[in-house]
Amino acid sequence: MAQWVDACAADAVGNEDVIRFDHAGRTFAVYRSPEDKYYATDGLCTHEKVHLCDGLVMDNIIECPKHNGRFDYKTGQARGAPCIINLKTYPTKVEGGRVFIDIA
Amino acid sequence: MGGIVIIGAGMAGARACINLRASGYEGEITLIGEEVHLPYDRPPLSKSTITDEQEAGPIWLLDHSIVDSLKLKTLLGMHVDSLDTAGKAVVLGDGRRVAYDKLLLATGAKPRKLPGASGDHALTLRDHRDAIELRRRFQPGKSIVVIGGGFIGLEVASSALKRGCSVALVEMQPRILMRGVPEAIAKIVHDRHVQAGVNMCVGVGIAEITAHAVKLADGREIVADTIIAGIGAAPEIRLAQQAGLAIENGIACNAELQTSEPDIYAAGDCCSFPHELFAGRRMRLEAWRNAQEQAATVAENLLGGHKAHTNIPWFWSDQYDLSLQIAGVADLGPHVVQRVPAPGALLLFHLADDGRLMGVSGIGPGNSVARDVKLAEMMIAKQMKPAAAALADVSVPLKSLMKG
Incomplete structure (x- = not known):
């Protein structure tokens, strides 16, 4: 069963940027790609649980602000040391200017 | 084979x-x-x-x-x-x-050993066993003296304080973090340690180390249950x-x-x-x-390759709630441009005579300087010459300079 939650206004995330979204004790990262598509992943780096929202988005890559671990935020794939565990991703949709993510 | x-x-x-x-x-x-x-x-x-x-x-x-x-x-x-x-x-x-x-x-x-100290009284930190020994000794109320105001010494001082110890830090040089950290950023770290309650003894040598005390060259004597040397x-x-x-x-x-x-x-x-x-x-x-x-x-x-190592040097340190990040080689950039990206945060850009960005040093709460340091690191790698006025102006996103 899908469980869509309203994460943020679509324009709250800058182009090629990321923001943090907390919901029911969980934390997520919501991304807007250079092509203005939206993506969502778990909010914490799989290496040392650092909030990825403080990191830099470059094309399809989010880089952790603490130790420069990298992930492809579209697929969750770990793409650079020290990260070896992939990041969980979540489906997104935009409706009425809001970004929803399916956290099920 | x-x-x-x-x-x-x-x-x-x-x-x-x-x-x-x-x-x-x-x-x-x-x-x-x-x-x-x-x-x-x-x-x-x-x-x-x-x-x-x-x-x-x-x-x-x-x-x-x-x-x-x-x-x-x-x-x-x-x-x-x-x-x-x-x-x-x-x-x-x-x-x-x-x-x-x-x-x-x-x-x-x-780790370099402290001259004049011996036995198990003056410790150093390199491996897991060393860290567990420090943990065992850092009991509430114990007096800890850290010798050396580099990253390791400062991090150990803040950890000892967190464990409820009374902590003094001795640095012979005129200030902490002399090697590779600009003075303005070292001062923020120094002040944060003072605020946290570390007895910062800077610019003073050590006269003598005894079984239970460190005697400073200026006559002060600091009681020490444990002495840790972080002197490189x-x-x-x-x-x-x-x-x-x-x-x-x-x-x-x-x-x-x-x-x-x-x-x-x-x-x-x-x-x-x-x-x-x-x-x-x-x-x-x-x-x-x-x-x-x-x-x-x-x-x-x-495996037979011929790749030159050209990654940009990068360091980080955590001090209480502050994170410090440094990329590049600051001392090759004598012209310093300051940017204040957030309250309590500071970025310094180090530019060469020809305007090339050679280094960046940042400090701030949490990970507040991480993105900007990363962007500056990318500019250093591309040997860019960003305009000083743009670097100083927080209304100009650094990312926009990358694409210029």
């Missing part, structure tokens, strides 16, 4: 194993470590290993399942006696010989030196991290190399990320 032998089971050695396999190398890899442990992460040793509520074991860089899947042969708790470069073999402490086709020295660095580290060059390899502030390598002996390479804290992006300046970097990145470069070159 002896395959590839790696001496040193720290970050550089561990990542070299991973990178060699990722590059498709299927020959033998032998990883030799002096400690009994598999490779583990050292940054937590000055922080969470000491301060976490529950005592925890090392955080593994390679665990048994990874060692198995990478088909590594490990020799742990193993002292290496010498290198036989003519016979292309490593001679172990127990007399056995391990043949190599290519050898990687990832022997790291060892020396590269571990014994094997290289005995084998007649070139030494120059570490094991001297070329830009491809190859030593003066063609089949022997070096990476990590023990390796000095000329950096092509910084006018060929020879540098030795005692840093976590450098160890990872040099392991990647050296793995490629062990």
Whole structure:
């Protein structure tokens, strides 16, 4: 069963940027790609649980602000040391200017 | 065929194993470590290993399942006696010989010992066992004296304070973080330690160290249940030196991290190399990320590549709620531009005479400077000459300068 939650206004995330979204004790990262598509992943780096929202988005890559671990935020794939565990991703949709993510 | 032998089971050695396999190398890899442990992460040793509520074991860089899947042969708790470069073999402490086709020295660095202190009274911090010993001694109410105002000393001071100790820090130099950290940023760190309650004794030498006190040159006497020296580290060059390899502030390598002996390479804290992006300046970097990145470069070159190591030097330190990040080589950029990206945060850009960005230094709460330091690092790598006025103006996103 899908469980869509309203994460943020679509324009709250800058182009090629990321923001943090907390919901029911969980934390997520919501991304807007250079092509203005939206993506969502778990909010914490799989290496040392650092909030990825403080990191830099470059094309399809989010880089952790603490130790420069990298992930492809579209697929969750770990793409650079020290990260070896992939990041969980979540489906997104935009409706009425809001970004929803399916956290099920 | 002896395959590839790696001496040193720290970050550089561990990542070299991973990178060699990722590059498709299927020959033998032998990883030799002096400690009994598999490779583990050292940054937590000055922080969470000491301060976490529950005592925890090392955080593994390679665990048994990874060692198995990478088909590594490990020799742990193993002292290496010498290198036989003519016979292309490593001679172990127990007399056995391990043949190599290519050898990687990832022997790291060892903490400098405090002159004039002896016994178990003056400790240093390098390995997991050291950190557990500090944890055991840092009991509430104990008096801890840290000697040395570098990153390790400062992190240990903040960890001791967190454990409820009374803490003094002694630095002979006129200020803390003299090496590589600009004064304005060192001052923020200094003030934060004072605010937290560390007795900061800076610009004063040590007259004498007794069983229970440190006597300063200005006459002050500080009671000490435990003294920790964080006065820098020396590269571990014994094997290289005995084998007649070139030494120059570490094991001297070329830009491809190859030593003066063609089949022997070096990476990590023990390796000095000329950096092509910084006018060929020879540098030795005692840093976590450098160890990872040099392991990647050296793995490629062990397999026949000729890649120069040109990653931008990068350091970080956590001090209480503050994070400090430094990229590039600040002292090659005499023109300093300041940017205040958020309250309590500070970024300094170091520009050369021709306007090229050479270094960036940032400090701020949490990870508030991380993005900007990263962007500046990318500009340094691209040898960009960003306009000083734009760097100083927080209404101009640094990212926009990248695309200009």
